[in-house]
Amino acid sequence: MAVMTLIESVRDTLAQEMRRDAQIVVLGEDVGKKGGVFLATDGLYDEFGGDRVLDTPLSESMIVGVSIGAAIAGLRPVPEIQFADFIFPAMNQILSEAARMRFRSNGAFACPMTLRAPYGGGVHGALYHSQSVEAFFAHIPGLKVVIPSTPYDARGLLRSAIRDDDPVLFFEHKKMYRSVRGDVPEGDYTIPLGQAKVTREGTDVTLIAYGLMAQYALEAADLLGGEGVSAEVIDVRTLRPLDGETLLGSVRKTGKAVIVYEDNRFGGYGAEIAAILAEEAFEDLDGPIVRVTGPDVPGVPYNHVLEDWYMPNPDRIANAVRRLAAY
Amino acid sequence: MATTKTKPEAKLGEDLGLSRDDLLEMYRLMVVARAVDERMWVLNRAGKIPFVISGQGHEGAQVGLAFALRQGHDWMVPYYRSVASLLAFGMSSREIMLAQFARGVDPSSGGRQMPGHYGIKERNILSVSSPVATQVLHATGIAWAAKLRKTEQVTITYLGEGSSNQGDFHEALNFAGVHQLPVIYVVENNGYAISVPMSLQSAVEDIAIRGAGYNMPGVIVDGVDVLNCYAAGKEAIERARSGNGPTLIEAKVTRLTAHSSDDQQSKYRPAEELEAEKGRDPLPRFRDQLREAGMLDDEAEAQMTAESRKVVEDATDWAESQPDPDPVTAQQHVYADSPPARMDDPLWQGTRFIGDGGPFGVLGEEG
Numbered sequence: 001m002a003v004m005t006l007i008e009s010v011r012d013t014l015a016q017e018m019r020r021d022a023q024i025v026v027l028g029e030d031v032g033k034k035g036g037v038f039l040a041t042d043g044l045y046d047e048f049g050g051d052r053v054l055d056t057p058l059s060e061s062m063i064v065g066v067s068i069g070a071a072i073a074g075l076r077p078v079p080e081i082q083f084a085d086f087i088f089p090a091m092n093q094i095l096s097e098a099a100r101m102r103f104r105s106n107g108a109f110a111c112p113m114t115l116r117a118p119y120g121g122g123v124h125g126a127l128y129h130s131q132s133v134e135a136f137f138a139h140i141p142g143l144k145v146v147i148p149s150t151p152y153d154a155r156g157l158l159r160s161a162i163r164d165d166d167p168v169l170f171f172e173h174k175k176m177y178r179s180v181r182g183d184v185p186e187g188d189y190t191i192p193l194g195q196a197k198v199t200r201e202g203t204d205v206t207l208i209a210y211g212l213m214a215q216y217a218l219e220a221a222d223l224l225g226g227e228g229v230s231a232e233v234i235d236v237r238t239l240r241p242l243d244g245e246t247l248l249g250s251v252r253k254t255g256k257a258v259i260v261y262e263d264n265r266f267g268g269y270g271a272e273i274a275a276i277l278a279e280e281a282f283e284d285l286d287g288p289i290v291r292v293t294g295p296d297v298p299g300v301p302y303n304h305v306l307e308d309w310y311m312p313n314p315d316r317i318a319n320a321v322r323r324l325a326a327y
Numbered sequence: 328m329a330t331t332k333t334k335p336e337a338k339l340g341e342d343l344g345l346s347r348d349d350l351l352e353m354y355r356l357m358v359v360a361r362a363v364d365e366r367m368w369v370l371n372r373a374g375k376i377p378f379v380i381s382g383q384g385h386e387g388a389q390v391g392l393a394f395a396l397r398q399g400h401d402w403m404v405p406y407y408r409s410v411a412s413l414l415a416f417g418m419s420s421r422e423i424m425l426a427q428f429a430r431g432v433d434p435s436s437g438g439r440q441m442p443g444h445y446g447i448k449e450r451n452i453l454s455v456s457s458p459v460a461t462q463v464l465h466a467t468g469i470a471w472a473a474k475l476r477k478t479e480q481v482t483i484t485y486l487g488e489g490s491s492n493q494g495d496f497h498e499a500l501n502f503a504g505v506h507q508l509p510v511i512y513v514v515e516n517n518g519y520a521i522s523v524p525m526s527l528q529s530a531v532e533d534i535a536i537r538g539a540g541y542n543m544p545g546v547i548v549d550g551v552d553v554l555n556c557y558a559a560g561k562e563a564i565e566r567a568r569s570g571n572g573p574t575l576i577e578a579k580v581t582r583l584t585a586h587s588s589d590d591q592q593s594k595y596r597p598a599e600e601l602e603a604e605k606g607r608d609p610l611p612r613f614r615d616q617l618r619e620a621g622m623l624d625d626e627a628e629a630q631m632t633a634e635s636r637k638v639v640e641d642a643t644d645w646a647e648s649q650p651d652p653d654p655v656t657a658q659q660h661v662y663a664d665s666p667p668a669r670m671d672d673p674l675w676q677g678t679r680f681i682g683d684g685g686p687f688g689v690l691g692e693e694g
Contacts, residue, residue: 066467070472
């Protein structure tokens, strides 16, 4: 059992998967000799060579479109978009092509590929190096969306994503790359896509989050524990397909739910969770569904005072839980 | 028969290694493509199919450029006008017609896509979508995989000149140029992007010169000259197969129909132009060439016409008689594994009240 950071887990898992399956190729901007701007692919070029670890031109649509073709021809591409903020030139390829290929061909063609991208704020990245883009993709049938919050989960989920026969968007929170450490076992374990995880048991309020917010939710639950408020924390882990059973099971027990996401509030991914809880657990709820989110401004501002104003944090989450618990 | 069988000096196609049978097969493919294509428009006007988009006027370029491909080995990444390309690559008239009628057994999409969006996995024909030029990147990716896996497969892809203004076209050619991939980009330039003429579409008159920006030969062929198209296709295929990189081919063709069945081209094309363009129909040109070469006489031509009519009748009647897809199939093939929860939520049908419980099993014990 090794202790790793989140990014070490990602890097090591990529290398292991590439050793296991010679059809896996990594492509993206600066992923080769440089090893990626965050060093998520560091060392892969030396081990697997330039054919399998390819530095591409600065063309995101090309990165995804070529990956689609390569996947159709039998490779298993793991493209990287350097920052989730720069994924938008590839939106047409992801939404119109990768997501729809299986459906539109009546099951004949598929796009097995894992599109990795670092996302999220709190790293002085300002408007264009801080975005949470998951809601755009979770909206689209045909795509799977995964966001790990621990090195252990990152490994198990990345393995499942790479071995999955459909396109998976795998978002890694930049602030967690080196700030989160954890045990990562040696064995070839996987975590099935579509399973949320109860990361802390509790009885009064259910806290639902993913990515950095899943960590913050745990910190908030710790704060509340000392005050006699018992929060159950669920890490969604796979946004699509969503593990509705685990969420509903918890909310039926606690009767109260706080959903946390870093993205803008309006139309964010947590809004879908809120709708599901309202539709499916209405009679089990003892209070309103509450969201703690980023504000509805068009980006995370740069200056640290402004950035702090934007980012949800454990205190804000705890405040929301306190109020709801007392409702 | 009144034809005088004067012996031609040099046999037509000989310099290209094409036999009389080859030439007649090319012509037959064009005749069948035209007959199938014309039938689509008849079916549309008869109210049997709501939409047509097709390739009348493009057949010479399409058959010529595709004729030297290896069926079942190479890859074709078509677009919505590729009727003759697809027939030349082994797709059958029945398969084309199934897409028009959107029947359940339609191999292109099981009735999910609009007509013209072909694709057959077993034949290495990639599924077509409606956003234009996206396929150019897919062809490039297939060619990249072929190069890495050393399969000696050539990938050919097609688009209109209008689509060549999309970023995906340029991103694809750049990547293929960097890696010298075994891919052929065919721009079928019919002069119009729906209604917008070349003068407003492109800063350059010839799309082919864009190849220079991506380190690949840019070749212009006259789509009326089938053998010229064949020669260019063969050369590009050999270049790709032997590892010498991509080719951009611009075929100057004419669009004999409106953009689609929802378009009226007389609104934006002068009558004189439309009349003059009929002279750029590749079918009579190739027919005359074959007749002059003594390879086609009245009898053979009559026979070919009769056969193509039979093929079209059969394809139409058979496809039309196939059943519509079962509505329950509409939720299949979203993912490889079982559909995610909520895929078949009766909420959509109004048959479940919110709070009844549902796809997550909340109904549970007390429900």
